[in-house]
Amino acid sequence: MLxxxxGNMLGPALAxxxxxxxxxxxxxxxxxxxVTLSAWCETSLVFGILSAFAIFGQLTIREPARHEVESANAGLGAMLKALGKRWKLLLLLFVGQISVIMADAPAxxxxxxxxxxxxxxSVGAASGLLGGMLLVAGVLSPVISGRVADKGHKSSVRGGILIGAVVASAIGVPAAIFPMINSVPAFAAILFLLLAAGFITGLITATAIAALAPNEERGVCLGAFMILGALIGLGVSPCL
Known part of the structure; x- marks a missing residue:
């Protein structure tokens, strides 16, 4: 997961x-x-061409053999029914993490x-500054998340795998004051805290799902998690 x-963090940073x-x-x-286009259009065109080549590369990747599967032929209905047995845990995870995405995506x-x-x-300076913050956060956050989640999971504390996510959320909430800051260094520092805390909570939540959900149900659970996060966090929140 680390x-x-x-990789998931470094992509937007490099973008x-x-x-x-x-x-x-x-x-x-x-x-x-x-080509005679505006600077924005030419930039998007370059990324579009590079993305096309990346998609063709994915066609060459083989799916690995599946392990730890108890019901290989179970349909989507059976998977959803199995996930329904864990609805209390999953509901809290979904609400908590989607709330974090709603803060991070507009930021x-x-x-x-x-x-x-x-x-x-300038646009270039602002993009470079945000990209630099995402780059550093994209390296540090997964390392912190992986180590903290492992230690919490191995501890005797009930739900210990999520302790790091709780701590990161507590740091991220006051960091939401970053839009009120008028100094560039302070603005960048507080925004970095918000983004890093959001990355950590997201990675630990995904790790918790991977560790706690059975293998054959994990894909459906993570898929629903990502779809709801994208629809609400990336679609609704920035407009709000």
Missing amino acids: FLGM FVVGGALFTAFSGTLDLPG GFWAVPVMQRDLGL
Whole structure:
């Protein structure tokens, strides 16, 4: 989970860093050959082409053999029924983590415009700063999450695997004051705390599901977790 989470965090970080650099370049003298578009459109086009190549690469990956499976032919209905037996645990995990996503997603979306409009940074500088924060958080958060989750899971404390998520949430709540800060260094430091705390809670929650849900039910559970998080956190929250 640590290495998977690290990749998931580094992707958006590099998107901001590389995207900001490309936008700055396309706003100047650089242009794609044979293309007459705005800097935003050219930047998106470059990422679109790179994404297409990444998709083709995924077609060559074979699915690994499944292990620890008790009911290999069970349908979706059976999986949902099995998950229903754990509804108390899963409901609390879903509500807690989706609440964190609702705070983190708008912060990531709106931080660059806020730094540009209120703090006087250029688009390239604001994107680079946010990308740098995500890059550092994307390396540190999975390492912290993995170690804390392992120690909590091995402890005698009931629900110990989630202790780190509770602590990270307690740090993240007061860090939500970052939009009120007028100093760039303080703004960046407090926003970094918010994003890092959100990454840690998300990774530990996913680790808890992987550790506590049986193998054949894990995919459905994580899938529902990701879909609800995307719909609410990425779709609804930034508009709110």
